[in-house]
Amino acid sequence: MSIFYTVLADETTDIIQIEQFSLCVRYVEDQKYKIREDFLTFVPIYDVTGAGLANTELETLSILGLDLKKMRGQGYDGAATMRGQFRGVQAAIKEKLPLALSPLFST
Numbered sequence: 001m002s003i004f005y006t007v008l009a010d011e012t013t014d015i016i017q018i019e020q021f022s023l024c025v026r027y028v029e030d031q032k033y034k035i036r037e038d039f040l041t042f043v044p045i046y047d048v049t050g051a052g053l054a055n056t057e058l059e060t061l062s063i064l065g066l067d068l069k070k071m072r073g074q075g076y077d078g079a080a081t082m083r084g085q086f087r088g089v090q091a092a093i094k095e096k097l098p099l100a101l102s103p104l105f106s107t
Contacts, residue, residue, distance in 0.1 A: 005066065006073030007100075008037065009057055009089070011045065019045045021056060025066070026075070040064055054092035071100040 008024040023040040043060050045053060058068060074090045090102040 004070050004072040006075060007057065007061065007071055008075040009053075010077055011048070011053065014042075019048060021045050021053065021060070023057065023060060026073070050088040051092050053089045054096075057089065058093065058096070068097060069099075071097055074100055074102040076102070 005025045005027040008026060010022050011019065012022060013019055021043040023043065024037055025040060026035065026037045028034070029036050041060065041064070043056055045056050047053070047056070061068060061071075071093075074093060076088075076090060093100055094102065
């Protein structure tokens with residue numbers, strides 16, 4: 001994997017109504033300079049506030065062995081809990097990791 005990465009996350013409810021996070025990473029493959037996106041995991045979530053989701057995301061990335069200091073981007077859907085600039089996940093993560101920027105738009 002490359003030195004830096006962007007995390008892509010989305011909140012969803014599975015078929016048995018369990019709230020969960022899907023986590024992916026986007027990075028540039030070292031030698032080929034090819035942009036890659038890899039699915040990492042689904043994580044059950046119990047605190048759906050922006051701060052709770054941010055903590056779940058950061059804890060999971062750490063457990064998976066990703067260096068949080070090398071996160072350079074965040075990608076979320078347009079939901080206020082995920083992308084809210086004051087109390088959403090991206091704001092909570094940016095407070096802890098100022099170099100983890102988020103885009104000016106969402107998909």
